[in-house]
Amino acid sequence: MRWRSPNCPVLLFLFFFLLCILSAGRVSGFRICSYNVQNFNVNKAANYRTLHTLTRVLSRCDISLLQHVVDTEGKAIKSLVSALNRGTDRYDEYVYQSVSSRSLGTSASDMQQYVFIYRTQTVNVTGQHQHESQLQFVRAPFVVQFQSDKTTIKDFILVPLHSDPTQAVQEIDWLYEVFVEVSEKWNNTNVMFLGDFHASCAYVTRSDRKNIRLFTDSSFSWLIGDRVDTTVTDATSCAYDRIVVHGQPFLKAIEPFSAQVFNLAKEFKLSKTAVVKVSDHFPVEVMLKSSALLLQATPLLLLLAVSVIGWCCPEL
Ligand SMILES: *[C@@H]1O[C@H](CO)[C@@H](O)[C@H](O)[C@H]1NC(C)=O
Numbered sequence: 530m531r532w533r534s535p536n537c538p539v540l541l542f543l544f545f546f547l548l549c550i551l552s553a554g555r556v557s558g559f560r561i562c563s564y565n566v567q568n569f570n571v572n573k574a575a576n577y578r579t580l581h582t583l584t585r586v587l588s589r590c591d592i593s594l595l596q597h598v599v600d601t602e603g604k605a606i607k608s609l610v611s612a613l614n615r616g617t618d619r620y621d622e623y624v625y626q627s628v629s630s631r632s633l634g635t636s637a638s639d640m641q642q643y644v645f646i647y648r649t650q651t652v653n654v655t656g657q658h659q660h661e662s663q664l665q666f667v668r669a670p671f672v673v674q675f676q677s678d679k680t681t682i683k684d685f686i687l688v689p690l691h692s693d694p695t696q697a698v699q700e701i702d703w704l705y706e707v708f709v710e711v712s713e714k715w716n717n718t719n720v721m722f723l724g725d726f727h728a729s730c731a732y733v734t735r736s737d738r739k740n741i742r743l744f745t746d747s748s749f750s751w752l753i754g755d756r757v758d759t760t761v762t763d764a765t766s767c768a769y770d771r772i773v774v775h776g777q778p779f780l781k782a783i784e785p786f787s788a789q790v791f792n793l794a795k796e797f798k799l800s801k802t803a804v805v806k807v808s809d810h811f812p813v814e815v816m817l818k819s820s821a822l823l824l825q826a827t828p829l830l831l832l833l834a835v836s837v838i839g840w841c842c843p844e845l
């Protein structure tokens with residue numbers, strides 16, 4: 530290979546340097562996670578391995594929604610948040626906080642909370658709202674509005690749902706009422722629904738969809754597909770856990786194809802037995818586009834770099 534210009538190696542170096550900066554920027558995108566932590570209580574929080582695994586999962590996320598938390602006194606969540614803030618991982622300089630719903634349920638033996646854990650450096654909580662209605666949600670959504678200057682969307686609302694499996698179809702459909710309520714309350718239609726909807730297998734079938742407004746109204750986009758398996762055990766393959774967003778502005782603020790299940794068995798090289806001790810569900814997650822100037826300019830910079838190289842080393 531002959532160099533036509535003596536500056537070519539320098540330009541090539543600059544090009545790859547630029548690529549490195551850009552890909553580093555990508556890594557620091559904004560991640561929202563949802564995890565059914567299956568009866569997370571003080572006993573579970575006292576198990577060192579479980580707490581450690583949970584900390585590894587949650588420290589990847591700017592916002593995590595936990596479902597099936599059983600912690601009326603707040604002690605389990607306190608242990609979890611202090612584990613996150615202990616900063617044993619030297620790359621994680623974040624400070625985490627949490628907001629919890631009250632205990633929700635229809636039977637004293639099964640009361641559960643929704644808990645949001647978030648990074649104080651990347652996002653602010655700007656509103657909280659417990660849905661109270663005549664509809665018979667077993668665990669009515671505890672809705673939180675967030676604001677972040679790190680994302681292109683800025684202000685968005687997260688609506689959690691851990692549905693009751695026996696009435697999953699009705700509860701998912703009722704999310705529409707919650708959407709109307711909170712979007713009017715905060716004058717904001719950037720709404721994301723997330724959680725263990727039981728939206729798969731026997732609980733929600735293909736023919737049930739006509740009775741679910743989040744399916745029939747095309748302004749809602751289901752980001753976790755029907756073929757995804759959000760369960761840990763090999764015995765089941767069901768897309769119970771979902772992420773749904775409302776409207777084009779929110780859809781455009783999401784990194785394409787970033788919604789996925791986080792298989793911690795594979796990612797952390799853990800046995801299924803160890804993973805099941807944390808939960809029988811895997812987390813699901815999605816990335817929001819970063820508002821960083823460099824990232825917005827990515828296509829332009831790449832085009833520039835390629836044309837500079839093409840111009841100075843045409844034989845490359
Ligand atoms: C959180 O709110 C404060 C006060 O309005 C603001 O200065 C800060 O930039 C916000 N943080 C983020 C990450 O948006």
Ligand SMILES: *[C@@H]1O[C@H](CO)[C@@H](O)[C@H](O)[C@H]1NC(C)=O
Pocket residue numbers: 716
């Ligand atoms: C609601 O938001 C829209 C834009 O998002 C704005 O034009 C309108 O003035 C807002 N309405 C109220 C009552 O704040």
